[in-house]
Amino acid sequence: MAATDFKDYYAILGVDKTASSDEIKRAFRRLARKYHPDMNPGDRQAEAKFKEVSEAYEVLSDAETRRKYDQYGQYWKQAANGGSAWGGRSPAGAPNGFDFDFSQYADFDEFIESLLSGMGGGRTRTRWSYQSSPGGRTSSGFGSGFEDFSRYSSRQPGTSLDREATLSLSFSEAFHGVQKRLNIGSEVISVRIPPGAKSGSRVRVKGKGKKDGFGRQGDLYLNIELQPHRFFSFEGDNLVCEVPISPDEAVLGAKIDVPTPDGSVTVSVPPGVRSGQMLRLRGKGWRLPKTGDRSDQLVKVEIVPPKSLSATERECYEKLREQRSSNPREDLQGISI
Known part of the structure; x- marks a missing residue:
């Protein structure tokens, strides 16, 4: 565009030079609706006006180009290293003739919103x-x-x-x-x-x-x-599960079968394990897409007493109580406020 072809973009949009970006956007929205070719079929003057309005908005909606325009006036493009602002194309890359597929929009407001998005007024x-x-x-x-x-x-x-x-x-x-x-x-x-x-x-x-x-x-x-899983859950990237064991397995230790994503594996429960203690199965957890590796599976041990006892089991537990040499609450003695 030659310097003599200078256009007053503020006048084209009908706003003052001190107009805010929101005011510029509202003015463009109103004029784009008024002059858009789909709203004025066959009207060459409306089409030319729409191109002019679009050109004005594209310049004024960008803070840097607006600053150059305000500072250098008719020579603003030379100050911006010359060249056509449109590269021989219609504004914002629109094909010549404005061949829009308007049917894809629910209404004209949705089209204007997408237009604003494509010309600097939308989120990136x-x-x-x-x-x-x-x-x-x-x-x-x-x-x-x-x-x-x-x-x-x-x-x-x-x-x-x-x-x-x-x-x-x-x-x-x-x-x-x-x-x-x-x-x-x-x-x-x-x-x-x-x-x-x-x-x-x-x-x-x-x-x-x-x-x-x-x-x-x-x-x-x-x-x-x-969707929730009945056995597995997450703790960070690791898989977590809870496995019940009997009191005798907790005291004496045991080998138990634990489900993993790859199938059941045998896990050694150490003697004297506490309820709530975690056993780690390395590399048996979730797939890690960033590395291609596997996280760990954490097995939470839960000591579960039997709900019902046979006569023999009750007799054995009673003998254990009589013969027990340790007091699990020994450390609580002497505690007070």
């Missing part, structure tokens, strides 16, 4: 990819297939093209990985959930979010939720 999420192995990135966007959402950031609150959904998995599906078929609007997609998902895990499916009028499309984020 910065994503980092995690590489678990030299195998490269997967179609889900990360080497592990999981989103590292703890490091999300956002700029400028507004509308995102991304979608979110909750996906419920059984422990078996999450541990081994599973292929799921999902309905996304009128489309049925197949999504591979990698092994090692947990509640709070997040899987990114690229290009399955909302669309805007300029050919851009957001992503789908699946928030994993595990």
Whole structure:
């Protein structure tokens, strides 16, 4: 654009030079609705006005370009190293002729929100990819297939093209990985959930979010939720389970069978184990998608007295009580306030 072709973007939007970003956004929303080609079929003047309004908003909605525009006036583009601001394209990458697929929006307000999102007025999420192995990135966007959402950031609150959904998995599906078929609007997609998902895990499916009028499309984020298991639970990355033992096994020690994700294993219970004590099974816990390793399984021992006794068992317990040489409450003697 030559210096003589300078346009007063503030006048185009009908706002003062001191207008806030919210005021600029409201003005654009009103004018975009008024002049959009879908609302004015065949009206070339309305289409030209819509392009002009869009150009004004794209410049004034960005703090840096607005600063240059305010500082240098008609020479602001030369101050920004020259070149066409639009690269021969319609504003914000829209194809010439404004060929919008308006049918994908519930109403015109939803279209305007997506338009604002695509032109600097919406939220942007910065994503980092995690590489678990030299195998490269997967179609889900990360080497592990999981989103590292703890490091999300956002700029400028507004509308995102991304979608979110909750996906419920059984422990078996999450541990081994599973292929799921999902309905996304009128489309049925197949999504591979990698092994090692947990509640709070997040899987990114690229290009399955909302669309805007300029050919851009957001992503789908699946928030994993595990169904409760009757035996296993989590303590951090480790699996935890509770295994009952009898009083004689606690006193004398025993070898017991304990379920793990890989099947039952034999565990040695040391003599004199206390109720609530944890036994660690290394490498028998949950799959760790970031490393490909396994966490530990923690076995909590719970001493369970029998609910009913045979005559012989009662006689033996009575003899033990009579012959017992230790007092488990010895350390409580002398305690007072």
